[in-house]
Amino acid sequence: MLEQIEKIRVAATEAIAAASSSAALEELRVSYLGRKAELTQILRGIAQLPAEERGRVGGAANKARKELEALIERSAERLDAAELDARLVADRVDVTMPGAPPRPLGHLHLITRTTRLIEDIMVGLGYEVAEGPEIEHDYYNFTALNHPVGHPARQLQDTFYIQSHPDVLLRTHTSPMQIRAMETHGPPIFIVIPGKVYRRDSDATHSPMFHQMEGLAIAEGLTLADLQGTLLAMSRALFGDTREVRLRPHYFPFTEPSVEVDVSCFQCEGTGLLADGSRCNLCKGQGWIEILGAGMVDPNVLGFVEGAGYDPERVQGFAFGLGIERVAMLRHAIPDLRRFFDNDVRLLEQFS
Amino acid sequence: MRVPYTWLREYCDPxxxxxxxxxxLVMTGTEVERIDVVGPPAPENFVVGKVTEAVQHPDADRLRVCTVEVGEDGPRTIVCGAPNVAAGQTVAVALPGARMPGGEKLxxxxxxxxxxxxMILAADEIELGDDHDGTLVLDDALAAGTPLAAVIPLAEPVLEIEVTPNRSDCFGVFGVAREVHAVTGAPLGPEPWAEDAPATGAGRVEDFAKITVEVPDLCPRFTARVFRDVKIGPSPLWLQARLAAAGQRPISNVVDITNYVMLLTAQPLHAYDLDRVPGGELIVxxxxxxxxxxTLDGIERELDAETVxxxxxxxxxGIAAxxxxxxxxxxxxxTSVLLEVANWDGPNVLRTSRLLGLRSEASARFEKQLHPDLTLRAQALASRLLVELCGATMVPGTIDVAAPPPPPRILLLRDARVTGILGMAIPQADxxxxxxxxxxxxxxxxxDLAVSVPADRYHDVTREIDLIEEVGRLHGFDRHLPTTLPRVGEGKVGRLDRTQRLRRRAEDELRDLGFExxxxxxxxxxxxxxxxxxxxxDxxxxxxxxxxxxxxxxxxxRTTLLGSLLDVAARNLARGAEAVALFEAGAVYLRGAPPVEGGPLAGNFPGDTPAPATxxxxxxxxxxGALVPRSWRGKGEPADFFSLKGALEALAAALGCPPLEFAPTVEPFLHPGRSASVAVGGAPLGWLGEVHPLVxxxxxxPAAVGFEIDAAPLLAAATLGEETFEDVTTFPAALRDLAVVVPAEIDAATVRAAVLAGGGELLxxxxxxxxxxxxxxxxxxxxLALALEFRAADRTLTDEEVDAARASIEAELTKIGGTLRA
Structure with a gap:
């Protein structure tokens, strides 16, 4: 009897190991462990055996049964995994098909990006940001900025006026906010003012609408040398750490002394020549690029806000006005000012 | 202002x-825009020639064959087309190898x-005026072979200077020479007006002319002199050359002299034919x-009471100035000339010039306000030239109708202030x-220094700060100015304010939602x-x-952003774009003063006077078109009302705003069935909708959908950055779906409100x-199908509690004609 059990166990073990599908395995389970199976019959017949054999035969049969059950269980897991793999392989996709498109990201306009860039630089230097109206009183745009009525300096900027309101205009610069800011806030004041400005001029280098960033710093003891240092810091942040700036005396009605500010050319490193020996096209061989106008705030301007604490004998400071498009054109090699307002999506998408 | 270099160097040669x-000059404040070269690029191979013979060309009616001595061993044969060329003339000759003004080699x-x-030269061929009619005939005293450059400037560099409005003195060559003197230290020659003409004529100027000035405020000074025996003719070559290089066309000696003196002194003048001024009388x-x-240009102009x-x-x-x-x-x-040199009120000249749309070389100078003393300088210089170049005799005396002159101006220049403003010390001697x-x-x-201001700078330098600029710029910002950074803030940090940060977040969100x-x-x-x-x-x-x-x-x-958006969309579609999604963050302009409170533009620095517009x-x-492009995974459905509504809600959510409120509305440019007003917390924001097909x-x-909302109320409702902690509950939620049948005209918001009302606190x-x-x-x-979430903070809800809430919801729905679907 024991031999018979062992024979069954060996045969079953071989058959189970050889089973190649879960269906075949199920057949083996029925034939070796099912109700009609030889081993099952043996176990059922144990009661008829002589008492001294019952223990050994029962133990061996049960052991064999457990062993086979475990074996079938393991084989089933093996066969299931193999069959799943086979199904998955059959269920393949063409991995070269395009990915499902997400909603495309848009882009900030280059003017926004450049404005933020300059704002962040100046915030890093300790400045706040202020904004003001674009339709402005003559007083703020001209008079309080030391352009008296009848002064030729008013001609420097061809101005759009508002119909039926001869004293109302589209601001020609962001400078009116110098006055509004100082009226509101006593010294010391350190602010930048981004915004749209308007001049009656239109060609490749002039747009009737463009953007400026005004800077205003008034406190005790500020000097032209401080202006130079501030602009140097800003220029290096904008155009590279090896840039230099130079101040050329100039004339603006609301600053004295006034300067135009050049930054050393970042394409030719200020040499005026490119690596191949040809003339640098960015600075036209000059080595310097004009970037902005600036100066020490004219005492007359402070006189207009003296009531707010701006005594020109006690406080002084500087102001500057930077063309935002100009900065963007230099940084991104944009050839024509008008491209900014064309809003061609093929260009908008280039700057993310 | 064009400044020929040889002319400048006559007064100051650096x-x-x-x-x-x-x-x-550029580094000290005089903007030199460029340097032009007038005439041939190089003086070589241009010489004086003597025409010894000029005969008809055998085969060409219009050509002459000339024999010309040019200082060589033998004469040269030169074919010439000028009608006036003749034997005996002294002429200007270009020899083979000469480079002509265009650059080509002869x-x-x-x-x-x-x-x-x-080549025998006409005036225009060496850019000496525009005369091409005949040979340029030179002084017979010149020897053949003399380099032409010894007679007239060739290859003349001309400095094109952009004169700033404060520097009226640099509208004259002598003023520029003084600036060159100041900048370089090179010696400055005597003032060209230092020597007056001898008055050798008979009588007194008052015998010939009478000047009345009715408006002394607008005409502070009017001077006049009279010249007789004037011989009108062409100016000498040197004068023509200077005028031509300076950009003025030579006309005749008297007119040329007035232009020349203006270009040299910055003071305009005007010559009258005295015989054509009845009684010699002029009234201002x-x-x-x-x-x-x-006016001279043939246009009839209407004048006003301030036109002089x-x-x-x-x-x-004439119109003054x-x-x-x-x-x-x-x-x-x-034969007789009345020479007017006057001074006019600058602002009024500017005003009149703008009113009439007239501008001239003279008005460009007068409008900067010249000093009355400049008049007599110009009289002296012009008189000398009229006598020397036109053979005129000057009648003794000068009519001088003058208001009291402006007082002398003496300014204090404090050394401490120089250093204090510039941040660099300048030695007193400098x-x-x-x-x-x-x-x-x-x-x-x-x-310190007590400084008296000369007439040329009287209206420009009026304060100490103006002197600080003068000494500073001549010392050289590029050479001496230190580079320092100021201490900023005094206890404050630089930062964007909250509104500015929210605005950046809003722009970023719209960008990330797919809008350009x-x-x-x-x-x-x-x-x-x-x-x-x-x-x-509206x-x-x-x-x-x-x-x-x-x-x-x-x-x-613009009163809407929509117009701009439609313009840009249309332009891009016309260029072949299949779909566009655009956004703008910008202002519109409405009549009326802005609200005093609120609104980003009111900002932190509103100023004392409200802005003129809102x-x-x-x-x-x-x-x-489609927000997500067509692909094998999706058809690329065109954006519709709900696409934009979703985007707008996402924008509000990004800012931490409470849910936006939408209600049907009517806007003339929107689809009447697909347009909504938008509000937040009851504050109106703007509109959302499909653009009307006619628009x-x-x-x-083809079709478009959009929104336009005010930034101020949206940003005011934002809680971004100000959130406070709220604990999360550990008890599970009970989730239920609900299908509600309602009459079609009941909108979703009403249904949802009823459900929320019925659901009570647990919902x-x-x-x-x-x-x-x-x-x-x-x-x-x-x-409508709704997903409900019931939850309590302190317990797990029982089915009985949820069923009770559901019953209460059903009751609320009944009130609006709704039933629950089985």
């Missing part, structure tokens, strides 16, 4: 090439079979209101030297409102108008997730 001088050539070994008066006058006229007894002869008169113009027949070279009188007073940011034109044409079907009395149909637009397209300030900053978006058709756009969320309208329902019915 001893360096023009380019080098220009660099130094070669020997055969003209109709005759070899020509050079204001125009009568509405008075009309035909110079009149003779009978009629106006702007334009002379035809009647008394100097002509070839002139300060004195700079100012004296510029023509200022200086007296040392300890560390545009920057639209602030102006539009006045017809845009009509194209958007907006009609009065304020958006009444834009703020620009008085002097560049064109009709920029005549009105400029609300807005967010506008517009989508045409789309006007812009040639934490109810979101519509499906809509069904179809045959399984009755006529005029629709079914």
């Amino acid at each position: 001893g360096v090439p023009a380019e080098e001088l220009a660099e130094r 070669r020997k050539a055969k003209l109709r079979g005759v070899a020509s070994e050079g 008066r204001a125009a009568r209101p509405g008075e009309k006058m035909t 006229l110079v009149c003779d007894r009978d009629q106006p002869t 702007l334009m002379g008169g035809q009647v008394s113009e100097v002509s070839e027949a002139t 300060q004195v030297a700079y100012l004296e070279r510029l023509g200022f009188g200086v007296e040392v007073d300890g560390a 940011q545009i920057v639209g034109w602030s102006f539009t044409d006045p017809g845009e409102a009509a194209r958007l079907r907006i009609e009065e009395p 304020g958006r149909a009444d834009p703020i108008l620009v008085a002097n637009p560049l064109s009709d397209e920029g005549a009105a300030m 400029e609300p900053r807005r967010y506008g978006a517009l989508a045409v 789309c058709r006007t812009w040639d756009i 934490r969320a109810a979101e519509v997730f499906d809509l069904y309208e179809g045959e399984q329902l009755g006529e005029g019915e629709k079914s």
